[in-house]
Amino acid sequence: IxxxxxxxxxxxxxxxxxxxxxxxxxxxxxxxxxxxxxxxxxxxxxxxxxxxxxxxxxxxxxxxxxxxxxxxxxxxxxxxxxxxxxxxxxxxxxxxxxxxxxxxxxxxxxxxxxxxxxxxxxxxxxxxxxxxxxxxxxxxxxxxxxxxxxxxxxxxxxxxVIELGVQVFGELFTSTAIDKCRKLMLSVVDCERSGEAAPNRNKLKGLTEMMVKIGLEGVYVPCLETSYLDEARAFYTVEAAENFLAMSTVDYLRKACKRLDEEAGRVDFCLHETTAPKIKDCLEQILIRDYDKKLIDKEGTGMHA
Incomplete structure (x- = not known):
């Protein structure tokens, strides 16, 4: 050259x-x-x-x-x-x-x-x-x-030298490609969460491992995990409100448990293990703790606080 x-x-x-x-x-x-x-x-x-x-x-x-x-x-x-x-x-x-x-x-x-x-x-x-x-x-x-x-x-x-190579790649990746990469990765998660086909799902784990290698706290957390948690919070806040109005307490709780299992599997397959307790706490707050008294008092449950 x-x-x-x-x-x-x-x-x-x-x-x-x-x-x-x-x-x-x-x-x-x-x-x-x-x-x-x-x-x-x-x-x-x-x-x-x-x-x-x-x-x-x-x-x-x-x-x-x-x-x-x-x-x-x-x-x-x-x-x-x-x-x-x-x-x-x-x-x-x-x-x-x-x-x-x-x-x-x-x-x-x-x-x-x-x-x-x-x-x-x-x-x-x-x-x-x-x-x-x-x-x-x-x-x-x-x-x-x-x-x-x-x-x-x-x-x-x-x-x-190998750490130097990782650092230089990370500098260029975060300055030129991270925004587009995050957008495309989260679009795969969003498709899957919405029940649509997600053909690129198998690629996410390798990209996550790359980000963690470059820097767990410096790249993965601020550049991917934070946005993942924010989008999950927004999605499930809307879904929880809709399900509470449309479902019985039993059906609502079944759906909430299913969503918790789905996100746990998603983290295991697509993201990093350190994200697991964060998404679990996020969903438990939105789906259960925010509605616990309302679910107990809901008509037809046979329960009262």
Whole structure:
């Protein structure tokens, strides 16, 4: 992937890679692009693993980490703009899940390519850093000097490469696709709740798991669960009022129990387990606690408060 002026997908110029380390970082960048395009051979992967290992051993870990983030963002931005956003509603949810699966698989391969970036770099210079605060660190001949303390501290605070991939996907997903995704997911729930056919029902669980992976409290709860609970509250408030007028107390309670079971099954099949107690409490309040005295006093029940 290269522009007409020779710049790569993250905007770097050829002149930026003019020494050995930068040339190797460029090789890793090209390899990551090839991973996403599914054209990196196992033999080349193994060779580039050694290149990545050399870079990390020679103090380029933070630079490599930042470059990986840039590449993730650039490639995913292209995917979202070219593959996802033009999709019609009928295939939008499928496409979101496909892009997520492909990205997660590719990010996992990238993580393996730069494995030592995750496994050792955060702790690699721990002993030296303790000594460096007190005085100069002795460096053996042929051994790379440790990076500056600020850079070491920055590196130790970084998430793993696969976590970085999840974070970047989440940033783009929430900024470009979350509104449409939520609308389509909740339309499936609404169809099913109303007794209509919901052909996309099987896709919801995978998308929910994706959102939870990106962030349970940061994405799933505010971007999907809150709207799900709000729509359920609005739907059952209207239904409860209609059923109370049209049904006997016994029939009303049977219907309420059926609705509680349906929503519990819906959460189990389509949403996340943490939503279960919330929807249960919501429905018990709307269907039962708000009507308990009225149901007892209703004519024909044989009961009185």
């Amino acid at each position: 290269r522009c007409a002026d020779g710049r790569g997908p993250t905007g770097e110029s050829p002149a930026a890679f003019n020494d050995q380390e930068q040339f190797k970082i460029k090789a890793i960048q090209v390899a990551i692009i090839d991973i996403y395009q599914q054209r990196l051979s196992e033999l080349r992967f193994n060779a580039l693993y050694q290149v990545a290992h050399h870079l990390i051993q020679n103090g380029c870990a933070l630079q490599l980490y930042k470059k990986i983030r840039e590449i993730f963002h650039a490639l995913l931005d292209l995917w979202f703009q070219n593959k996802l956003m033009p999709c019609p509603d009928e295939v939008f949810l499928d496409t979101v899940k496909t892009l997520w699966d492909e990205h997660y698989h590719a990010a996992n391969l990238v993580s393996k390519l730069v494995m030592r970036l995750d496994k050792s770099e955060k702790l690699k210079f721990q002993d030296q850093s303790e000594g460096q605060d007190k005085g100069p660190v002795k460096v053996e001949q042929g051994e790379a000097a440790p990076p500056p303390k600020a850079e070491r501290d920055d590196m130790r605070s970084k998430m793993s």
